[in-house]
Amino acid sequence: MALINEHFLKLPDNYLFSDIAKKVNSFKVTHPKEKIIRLGIGDVTQPLAPAVVDAMHKAVEDMTSKDTFHGYGPEQGYSFLIDAIIKNDYTPRGITLEPSEVFVSDGAKSDTGNIGDILRHDNSIGVTDPVYPVYIDSNVMSGRAGVLESGKWSNVVYIPCTAENGFIPDLPSRRVDILYLCYPNNPTGTTLSKDELKKWVNYALANDVLIMYDAAYEAYIQNPETPHSIYEIKGAKKVAIEFRSFSKTAGFTGVRCGYTVVPKELNGFTLEGKRVQLNKLWNRRQCTKFNGASYITQRGAEAIYTPEGKEQVQKTINYYMSNARIMKEGIQKCGLEAYGGEDAPYLWIKAPKGLTSWKFFEKLLYEVYIVGTPGVGFGPSGEGYLRLTAFGDRDDTLEAMARLKKWML
Ligand code: PLP
Numbered sequence: 001m002a003l004i005n006e007h008f009l010k011l012p013d014n015y016l017f018s019d020i021a022k023k024v025n026s027f028k029v030t031h032p033k034e035k036i037i038r039l040g041i042g043d044v045t046q047p048l049a050p051a052v053v054d055a056m057h058k059a060v061e062d063m064t065s066k067d068t069f070h071g072y073g074p075e076q077g078y079s080f081l082i083d084a085i086i087k088n089d090y091t092p093r094g095i096t097l098e099p100s101e102v103f104v105s106d107g108a109k110s111d112t113g114n115i116g117d118i119l120r121h122d123n124s125i126g127v128t129d130p131v132y133p134v135y136i137d138s139n140v141m142s143g144r145a146g147v148l149e150s151g152k153w154s155n156v157v158y159i160p161c162t163a164e165n166g167f168i169p170d171l172p173s174r175r176v177d178i179l180y181l182c183y184p185n186n187p188t189g190t191t192l193s194k195d196e197l198k199k200w201v202n203y204a205l206a207n208d209v210l211i212m213y214d215a216a217y218e219a220y221i222q223n224p225e226t227p228h229s230i231y232e233i234k235g236a237k238k239v240a241i242e243f244r245s246f247s248k249t250a251g252f253t254g255v256r257c258g259y260t261v262v263p264k265e266l267n268g269f270t271l272e273g274k275r276v277q278l279n280k281l282w283n284r285r286q287c288t289k290f291n292g293a294s295y296i297t298q299r300g301a302e303a304i305y306t307p308e309g310k311e312q313v314q315k316t317i318n319y320y321m322s323n324a325r326i327m328k329e330g331i332q333k334c335g336l337e338a339y340g341g342e343d344a345p346y347l348w349i350k351a352p353k354g355l356t357s358w359k360f361f362e363k364l365l366y367e368v369y370i371v372g373t374p375g376v377g378f379g380p381s382g383e384g385y386l387r388l389t390a391f392g393d394r395d396d397t398l399e400a401m402a403r404l405k406k407w408m409l
Contacts, residue, residue: 007143016133016377017041023362024371031369037400039327039388040371042186042346044251046319048300049312052250055303059296070295075287077104077259081298084305085259089244095231097261101279103286104301106293107258108216108245112180113138114289115212115241115260118281119178119268126176128169129158130187130378130385132214135180151380160381161188163350167339168196171203179204181230182214184221187378187387188348189324189340191226197233204239210268210278211240216258219249219317221343237263241278248345248391250304250313257293257301320345323397324390330401331388334408345390348375360386368403 020040028036048056062068076082082099090097105111113134121143127135136156139145146155157176159169167190172179181200184191192200204211213230221228230236245258252258262282267275293301303309324341331338337350349372351360357374364370364386375385390397 005141007141010145010148011137011140012148016373019377020361020371020373023365027365034369036365036369036371037392037396037403038371039392039397039400040373042248042389042391043253044248044320044391045393046251046316048251048255049304049309049316051303051306051309051312052300055309056296056300059299062299063296073292073295073298075290075292076100076283077102077292078295078298081302082259084302085244088305090229090231093229093232095229097231098264100283101263102259102261103282104257104259104293104298105286105290106256106297107247107252108214108243108260109134111243111258111260112212112214114285115282116142116144117285117289118278119144119210120271123177124155124157124175125153126157126159126172126179126209127379128161128181128185129380130161130375130382131180132182132186133378135182135212135214136379158380161185161190162381163337163339168192171199175207176209178210178212180212180214182216183227184215184217184344185340185346186217186344187346187373187375187382188385189342189344189346189387190348191221191223191343194225194227194232197227197230201230201233201236201239205235208269209239210266211236212243213240214243216243216245217248217344217346218244219313220321220345222321223343226343231261231263237265239266241266241282246301246304249317250301250309251316252297252301255297255300257297319394320390323392323394326394326397326401327388327390330404334404336408341390347388347390349386349388351375351384351386355384357383357386368400368407370400370403 082102086097125139145153157172161167161169167188218228230240242261246252262279264279266278268278304313327347328338328341339348341347357376361374373387375382
């Protein structure tokens with residue numbers, strides 16, 4: 001008899017996006033003629049950069065000949081990609097990394113979800129709220145989150161980020177061992193300044209806190225003062241793991257590639273207080289459970305760092321960020337409060353007075369046929385907000401704003 005991991009049973013049945021899909025699908029059945037504009041799920045719509053496609057074609061060619069064929073690669077990633085990552089994403093920001101501190105993977109969802117494998121089940125967790133749901137759900141699965149009581153997990157410290165505090169999280173009210181920070185933030189689209197991030201790094205250094213820093217959207221930062229990496233802050237290598245993704249940077253949501261940085265200076269502790277390099281544990285975990293991202297994928301990712309690749313990828317990011325500007329202006333003209341959208345492809349909209357997130361979602365779907373994501377799906381402090389993404393087609397984005405204007409004004 002195989003006993004199950006009963007922590008899975010604690011997870012609420014429905015995942016946010018399947019609830020949304022159900023509502024949208026039943027609306028489609030009753031309104032088959034209406035054109036629905038989907039600005040809900042954070043998936044990209046524009047094709048891969050030609051430089052990436054060329055590199056992937058070439059990599060496929062490599063696979064056709066015995067001399068250039070690639071079987072299993074290094075679990076940590078090919079050095080051609082790791083070197084390009086360090087040279088382009090870190091060295092220009094004054095950050096030095098050894099190649100063995102970078103782990104290429106199939107994306108940041110897997111890594112942020114799997115990182116808990118190397119940490120004890122009874123660490124306490126802190127999250128900014130609202131937050132990307134994977135951080136909490138993966139900790140629920142390992143038993144680390146405790147039990148769900150009135151919409152909150154008992155062993156999770158929620159740090160509210162709302163319009164009232166300008167989306168700047170306060171230091172946690174009680175001790176946490178592991179803290180998740182995601183900047184630019186999904187879902188609020190807001191960022192932390194260097195000083196604010198410094199506050200967190202110093203707090204972690206003083207309190208032996210491990211920071212999980214998810215920088216999946218760093219490529220969208222426009223403000224030259226905003227940090228792209230937590231390692232821009234002195235001392236951060238001693239306290240933080242950083243997650244990056246090519247999904248939104250370069251349209252890799254369907255290709256699958258990202259990477260995680262685990263500095264060698266970063267330690268965890270045994271119960272007896274002995275220091276252990278987390279880099280060693282993550283390396284062991286990856287070598288045992290992961291066989292590397294494919295050669296073809298990694299050649300594609302490498303091409304993002306070529307001069308043509310950089311230019312093409314930036315063009316697509318600019319396209320999405322123009323959508324974000326159009327949306328923010330359009331929404332604000334309608335008299336709604338909108339946040340984010342300046343250094344991130346997400347807009348976080350305050351629901352009109354008296355409407356919950358789900359009521360606002362339904363109103364938008366039923367009356368203007370626009371699909372957003374109810375903010376409460378990202379955590380208790382998301383109640384009363386709705387997330388829209390800038391990843392749509394330009395025409396759809398313009399039409400959505402026109403519909404909204406007609407509806408509100
Ligand atoms: N981290 C954040 C904050 C995200 O919003 C997402 C995707 O939406 C991911 C990670 C997942 O990225 P990937 O596609 O690399 O798994």
